[in-house]
Amino acid sequence: MVRALLLAFRQLPDPAFRKPVLLGAAGALAGLVAIAALASWGLGELASGTGWFAGVAAAAGGVLVLFSAWWLFVPLLLAVSGLFLDGVAAAVERRHYPALPPPSGASLAGQAWSSTVLAAKMAGLTLILLPLSLLLPMVGVVGLWAVAAIGLSEGLFEGVALRRMDRAAAEALRQRRRSAIWALGGALAAMAAVPLLNLLVPVLGTAAMTHLLHGSDAPAKPRESGG
Numbered sequence: 001m002v003r004a005l006l007l008a009f010r011q012l013p014d015p016a017f018r019k020p021v022l023l024g025a026a027g028a029l030a031g032l033v034a035i036a037a038l039a040s041w042g043l044g045e046l047a048s049g050t051g052w053f054a055g056v057a058a059a060a061g062g063v064l065v066l067f068s069a070w071w072l073f074v075p076l077l078l079a080v081s082g083l084f085l086d087g088v089a090a091a092v093e094r095r096h097y098p099a100l101p102p103p104s105g106a107s108l109a110g111q112a113w114s115s116t117v118l119a120a121k122m123a124g125l126t127l128i129l130l131p132l133s134l135l136l137p138m139v140g141v142v143g144l145w146a147v148a149a150i151g152l153s154e155g156l157f158e159g160v161a162l163r164r165m166d167r168a169a170a171e172a173l174r175q176r177r178r179s180a181i182w183a184l185g186g187a188l189a190a191m192a193a194v195p196l197l198n199l200l201v202p203v204l205g206t207a208a209m210t211h212l213l214h215g216s217d218a219p220a221k222p223r224e225s226g227g
Contacts, residue, residue: 001183001212007096016091021171024081025199031076074192074201075123075146080160082115088203089160092210100214103163114162118155122147145189152192153185156205170208177212184208191224198212 011017037225093100125147130141162168174181188205192198 001180001187001208004180004211005184005187005204005206007211008092008204011092011095011207012200012204014091014095016087017207020081020084020203020206023084023197024077024202026079028073028076029064029123031080032073034123072123072126074152075119075126077156077199078122078152078202079116079119082119083112084201085115085159085206088206089163089210092207093214098213098215100128108164112160114155118151122151122155123153144187145193148189148192149182149185151185152188152201152205153181156185156188156202156209157181157212160206160209164213173213177215180212181209184212 004015069202090103093103126144129140129143129147131144157174158170159176161173184205188201188208191204
């Protein structure tokens with residue numbers, strides 16, 4: 001897992017990595033601005049009255065908006081950058097696994113749909129856990145980290161695996177490598193909590209999962225030489 005992540009970091013200057021980072025960040029920021037605007041309007045309506053309840057509601061709502069912006073950034077980032085992550089996996093394979101045949105798994109549309117579903121699941125679970133993070137901060141933060149870790153690990157691995165094999169084969173391989181995949185997901189979830197570094201999570205995760213995919217027991221076969 002550590003080697004896969006280090007190899008992903010070393011390839012960051014690759015031009016194929018730039019587009020998902022830039023477009024994903026722009027799309028996620030736009031989504032957060034929209035969420036913040038909607039939340040601000042809702043809180044304004046709720047706290048338009050007077051008295052202690054209105055004050056408490058406004059203060060609690062403001063904190064909840066900040067937590068939402070923090071933890072919902074990665075699902076939004078995944079949803080947008082997921083449209084372009086196939087190029088990241090392809091760049092990793094060109095550089096490190098040039099003997100592989102062309103991918104014959106899921107289409108670009110299928111991969112994009114998988115990223116969107118992953119982002120929606122992570123966003124939904126995050127919203128469920130956000131109130132808990134206010135009532136029991138330590139428990140809530142650990143829960144949010146666990147959701148991000150499992151979602152990122154299994155979702156990103158499935159995304160790169162489906163480029164090379166059908167869903168049944170991808171699931172079997174994921175079961176065999178679950179410990180490494182979850183460990184990598186935990187590292188990515190920790191990175192997701194760091195401003196600016198979280199912009200790189202989808203790209204680094206896709207690249208690192210591609211390395212995990214092409215381990216010693218990966219089913220992809222080298223291209224046969226002609227002759």
